[in-house]
Amino acid sequence: MKKILSLTEPYATLIKEKKKLVETRSWKTDYRGELYIHASMTKVSKKDLEDNELMSLVENKEMNFGYIICKCNLLDCIYMTEEYVEDIKKNNHQEYICGEYEIGRYAWTLEDITLLEKTIKVKGQLNIWTFYDEYEIMEMMNDIKYGWVDEDKIKHEVVDQTFANNYRLLCPHDTMKYKMGICWDQVELERYYFKAYDSIKTYFIVHYDGKNCPTHTFLTFEKDNKYYWFEHSWEIFRGIHEYSSRKKLLLDVRDKFIKYELNNDYDISKVCLHEYKKPKYQLAVEEFFYHCDEGPYIDLDNDL
16 A cells, blocks of 8 residues: 655656655645655646746656656645745745745655655546555455345345345445445446556456346456456456456456356357446446446457
């Protein structure tokens, strides 16, 4: 788990290069301790680009838009008084031009700036936010049992004949609260934990057999030019599985679905795979099917 602060460039790089040791904010924080610095995807503003003195501090330095680039220690959060602002302006000109110093704002003082051996590509968020890697997410998911929660918030460990009429898709917080969910629910919890990643995709596979229509949903992500199937709810395949291409990943999941969920009793023309986006919570079974079916159809024999 990492505590992250997203900054626009060139300010993230200024911290990384130890040219800026005070981050100025309009809001205070009580957090103290290890803090990672993330360079947001926002382009350098015209105002900053035209500030030759500011930009000279990062001359010939590469900016890493969309990456966590260094870590530091957040030592203090100081309310800016008139005396504080005047002291910085008079005695620390470089720091002064690297921030926004006004009475009533806050100065976050940083120390022990350390470069990362490897930058981490993620989407930024507001305020101080928390980033979990895939292994930490799997550890957190291990509290969740397979099952479903009905309209009356009664938990069921078995998907029985009452499921079709009484199931409602849980929001992530309810899945955490009840510590239970089928793959549909668990993928939404995974989506919540993976929200900082910019490469996640979620998939719905179904066999339209005219009876039970078995399904499975799962989440994938891309990292360092590799593709990963993140699986928790399907217990026999629980883990993080690596592939050299997205197509190999999806073919493997389909093959396992056919063998272990359909027991090799299937019509390939009725096995459908769709990518789907975040659904509304509290969808009924039929509504969830419709939502997923509306997503792009993946033809594994021709696509990708």
